Amino acid sequence: MPLEVEEETLRRHATKPIADEVSHDELRSWYAERDLLGAPVREHVVPAHSSLPDTVELILRHSGLLSV
Known part of the structure; x- marks a missing residue:
């Protein structure tokens, strides 16, 4: 670890x-x-260095909730 x-x-x-x-x-x-859980769940790893705004954007983008 x-x-x-x-x-x-x-x-x-x-x-x-x-x-x-x-x-x-x-x-x-x-x-x-x-x-990771693996199939059929599609997982995305948030990098340790990711800022809060970047992490929120990543989650919104991958969940389909980002409306840009």
């Missing part, structure tokens, strides 16, 4: 009710990079 993803994941995990029950090592073992 990339370091920045791991740090954020562990930070968020610490705020969850199961934080005392699930260790960091167990949480790390669940990570699968680009763990």
